[in-house]
Amino acid sequence: MYELLLFGQVPRTRHEQLLKILAGVAAMQPQRVLERHVIYKPIREPEEPGSNLKRGANQSVAQQKQTKQTTSKDLYFTRVVQTLNENDFGREVEKPTSSTGDSSDPKWAFHFQDVPDTGDRGVLMRLTFRTDIVGGDACEYMTSLGNNFVSEYYQEGHRFVHGNIVILLHRILQVPGARVVETAPTQSLPDFRTLEPLDPSGGYILQATIRVQDLNNPSILDGGVDELKRFKQSMRGCVELDVPDRLLFDTRVKYKPKNIANVGMVATQAPVR
Amino acid sequence: MKFAGLYFIPTHNPTEATTLLSTLTTSLETHFHNPTPSTPWTLTYRLLRSTPAPSSSQTLPQGYHHILHISSLSQPLTFCYIHGLASPTQIKSENSTQDSSQKIQQPAETGKEGVKQMIITIPTSQSDPHIHTLITHLSPLWSHRQTLFIPPSPSYSSGEYTVRLGQLHLSRSPYINPGTATSATIPGVVVCIEAEADGTPKAEDSDSENDQNDIKEESGDGSSVTLGREEEEWYKEMECGVRDIWSKIWGNGEGMGLGGKGVEVREVMMDWKTQIDWGNRRDAQEDETLVKMWCEVLRLRA
Numbered sequence: 001m002y003e004l005l006l007f008g009q010v011p012r013t014r015h016e017q018l019l020k021i022l023a024g025v026a027a028m029q030p031q032r033v034l035e036r037h038v039i040y041k042p043i044r045e046p047e048e049p050g051s052n053l054k055r056g057a058n059q060s061v062a063q064q065k066q067t068k069q070t071t072s073k074d075l076y077f078t079r080v081v082q083t084l085n086e087n088d089f090g091r092e093v094e095k096p097t098s099s100t101g102d103s104s105d106p107k108w109a110f111h112f113q114d115v116p117d118t119g120d121r122g123v124l125m126r127l128t129f130r131t132d133i134v135g136g137d138a139c140e141y142m143t144s145l146g147n148n149f150v151s152e153y154y155q156e157g158h159r160f161v162h163g164n165i166v167i168l169l170h171r172i173l174q175v176p177g178a179r180v181v182e183t184a185p186t187q188s189l190p191d192f193r194t195l196e197p198l199d200p201s202g203g204y205i206l207q208a209t210i211r212v213q214d215l216n217n218p219s220i221l222d223g224g225v226d227e228l229k230r231f232k233q234s235m236r237g238c239v240e241l242d243v244p245d246r247l248l249f250d251t252r253v254k255y256k257p258k259n260i261a262n263v264g265m266v267a268t269q270a271p272v273r
Numbered sequence: 274m275k276f277a278g279l280y281f282i283p284t285h286n287p288t289e290a291t292t293l294l295s296t297l298t299t300s301l302e303t304h305f306h307n308p309t310p311s312t313p314w315t316l317t318y319r320l321l322r323s324t325p326a327p328s329s330s331q332t333l334p335q336g337y338h339h340i341l342h343i344s345s346l347s348q349p350l351t352f353c354y355i356h357g358l359a360s361p362t363q364i365k366s367e368n369s370t371q372d373s374s375q376k377i378q379q380p381a382e383t384g385k386e387g388v389k390q391m392i393i394t395i396p397t398s399q400s401d402p403h404i405h406t407l408i409t410h411l412s413p414l415w416s417h418r419q420t421l422f423i424p425p426s427p428s429y430s431s432g433e434y435t436v437r438l439g440q441l442h443l444s445r446s447p448y449i450n451p452g453t454a455t456s457a458t459i460p461g462v463v464v465c466i467e468a469e470a471d472g473t474p475k476a477e478d479s480d481s482e483n484d485q486n487d488i489k490e491e492s493g494d495g496s497s498v499t500l501g502r503e504e505e506e507w508y509k510e511m512e513c514g515v516r517d518i519w520s521k522i523w524g525n526g527e528g529m530g531l532g533g534k535g536v537e538v539r540e541v542m543m544d545w546k547t548q549i550d551w552g553n554r555r556d557a558q559e560d561e562t563l564v565k566m567w568c569e570v571l572r573l574r575a
Contacts, residue, residue: 001402042413042414044326044413044414073412073413074413075413075414076410076411078411106396110403112406112410112411114410129402129403129405129406129410130399131395131399131402131403131406132395132396132399133393133394133395134350134393134394134395134396135350135393135394135557136353136391136392136393136394137391137393138393140391141353141355141391141393144336144355144357144389144391145338145355145411145414145415146323146414146415
């Protein structure tokens with residue numbers, strides 16, 4: 001599945017006003033969104049760029065032509081997202097009682113997002129997958145897949161649906177204080193009131209998303225792009241929606257030479273350069 | 274309460290498999306007391322294996338990722354079972370040579386000999402995209418090994434026993450619809466004999482140290498919950514019953530259309546002794562144990 005995206009920044013002082021405007025535009029009450037995002041990184045280290053290419057200084061030309069060029073395989077950060085409500089904070093994380101779980105309302109989901117495509121359509125476009133985890137321990141699953149825990153953060157906001165557009169007005173929250181080197185997700189959620197915004201100014205992000213199943217139908221893709229652009233036009237003067245630098249959403253694990261010390265990751269939606 | 278035993282009969286070609294299935298069905302109808310046809314069942318199984326690291330400096334644990342859907346076990350859910358294999362020597366050497374950036378976070382449920390295992394369930398409707406993500410975007414970690422499926426196949430019930438038969442089809446593609454897919458490669462035939470009891474016997478708390486016949490297990494909250502004697506007897510009785518039914522269906526193996534060759538039938542029983550304790554999760558543990566039983570057989574030689 002692909003996502004078509006536009007983003008805008010909203011100062012804290014305009015948050016309430018924008019909520020009311022969006023409620024009017026979407027003709028619905030805002031839906032509260034509280035999520036916990038747990039980020040994982042593969043244990044395996046990425047290969048040195050270009051190492052997949054055969055270095056054939058001693059090979060004959062014929063051999064070099066026959067040598068099969070292997071493609072580089074990227075490693076990605078992935079995440080599991082837990083849907084929360086206000087009552088979940090300040091308590092221990094509820095352990096799954098069974099692997100069969102409750103299929104009616106899965107709380108955990110596995111998310112994969114690829115680096116956004118190049119191209120200039122006026123919207124950001126990226127491949128994304130989401131798998132609901134109905135039963136079993138999602139964090140254990142990520143570890144068993146061959147990942148190490150990196151960090152976690154909370155996403156708090158409101159959601160609207162306007163036509164085919166899912167509008168999310170949200171901000172990132174994290175546990176304040178000195179950064180502790182964590183090796184596993186927390187077993188008890190903090191008190192919600194103690195969380196601090198990642199953005200010290202308290203600003204929000206407006207994200208407008210249209211999901212497209214596949215890109216083989218150009219008319220559907222063009223229709224989605226046009227709908228987002230119309231929404232952008234309708235919000236002009238209220239909030240400026242734009243296309244950020246695609247590499248800010250790069251989820252690939254970067255190669256680091258051994259002689260450079262590893263720096264801890266900042267808890268953001270995507271690795272920040 | 275559930276119990277099941279699985280029998281895998283390898284075959285060499287589709288004709289042999291078809292003949293075997295037909296013969297087994299006839300034998301079942303002859304020896305099984307008043308068999309009643311039940312809802313047909315299907316199975317889809319994908320096996321992924323952890324991709325070896327490209328450089329010899331990274332020796333990471335290897336493992337299998339089984340993705341199993343059995344319509345008779347759960348129609349809406351697909352089981353994802355990760356079964357890792359790492360020798361204690363390997364784990365020790367990795368922990369001593371790694372720097373902090375490569376420290377392996379020890380997964381839970383690390384059992385004997387460093388074997389790790391865990392199961393989650395995902396909606397069956399999302400299993401194909403999930404597998405696509407694993408083998409396409411997580412290909413440095415996991416690679417597809419094989420896909421097996423059983424098209425809609427017969428099952429018969431009599432009393433508390435249900436017998437399910439099916440031809441295993443091997444597919445190169447990880448994406449298949451067992452309802453419509455076909456394959457020219459049939460590694461064998463599976464016969465699953467299940468037993469299910471109505472009602473849920475209550476677990477007994479026992480402090481008696483003199484009772485030698487009870488098996489003590491630790492429940493999740495730390496309290497000691499014993500396997501009741503009735504439950505233990507039921508499992509033993511069902512295990513004998515399953516073997517008895519199989520021996521009647523299979524006989525001595527002659528006349529099954531396998532050309533008189535020596536056939537190694539593989540038998541795998543649900544491991545109720547070591548994998549089920551008594552508590553609120555018993556039903557889920559039975560399902561997990563059944564999944565592990567199936568995965569052990571379906572892995573074939575991968």
